[in-house]
Amino acid sequence: MRTHVYVDGYNLYFGCLKKTPHKWLNLHALCSALxxxxxxxxxxxxxxxxxxxxHDPDQPTRQxxxxxxxxTLPQVSIHLGHFLTHEVSMPDAADWQRGRYTPRRVMKTEEKGSDVxxxxxxxIDAFDDAFDVAVIVSNDSDLKEPISVVRNRFGKTIGILNPQAKVSRALQPLAHFIKPIRPGALANAQFPAVMQDATGQFHKPARW
Incomplete structure (x- = not known):
């Protein structure tokens, strides 16, 4: 079954990678194992x-x-959206629960573009008949409509590799199969600490 995998990097990171030693993740090894x-x-x-x-000036270098x-993986392509950071006023949580509104100025960062x-x-890939199976690595209910079209209009098989504890109720009925991404699978799908590409040798980030 010809398979394309669509990885929501933000959802994957916050769903099962943040605060783990598994960020140096080989996506092809993970998908092949699952x-x-x-x-x-x-x-x-x-x-x-x-x-x-x-607080973390080296974050872009690690990324x-x-x-x-x-x-280095021939099957992988990277598609970039952008982050938007701006100052907003939001209610204080404790006061909100007491029925009072106390505004606090905070810095809010949003990822823009990835879901679109x-x-x-x-x-496009479904229209081009590029796959038989589309696998979504995300739990984002915003993807419900395009997944529904790919399943019902194009007759494709839909799989979900779920990075979070529970599956979205919006996505669950659309999937022909759902598999969790467990820590053991992540641990077994890590890149080597030292790698080589056309430019030369490079290393896994020390803080990872």
Missing amino acids: MPQNDIRAIRYFTAQVSGTP QTYFRALR NIATHLL
Whole structure:
């Protein structure tokens, strides 16, 4: 079964990678282990470039090193949205629960574009008959409509590799199969600590 995998990088990271030692993740190794019978033709990885912060100025360097590792995999392509950071006023949580509104100024960061990019490529690939099976690595209910179209209009098989504890109620009825992404699978799908590409040798980030 010709298979394309669509990875919501933000959902994957916050669902099962943050605060773990498994961030140096080989996406092809993970998908192959979870779907050994599938012919994985393409893995599309959707994310946004991060910016350094006063608390973590090296974050962009680590991300670019990970992109470099992903680019050694011929099946993987990287599709970038962007992060939008701005100052907003939000209610204080404790006061809100007491029935009072106390505004606090906070910095809010949102990822923009990835869900639209996933939907776009998913639909284009289905229209081009590029796959028999579309596998979504996400639990984002915003993807319900494009997944529904791919299943019902194009007759494709839908799989979900779920990075979170529970499956979205919006997505669950659309999937022909659902598999959790467990820590053991992540641990067994890590890149080597030292890697080589056309530019030369590079290493897994020390903080990972």
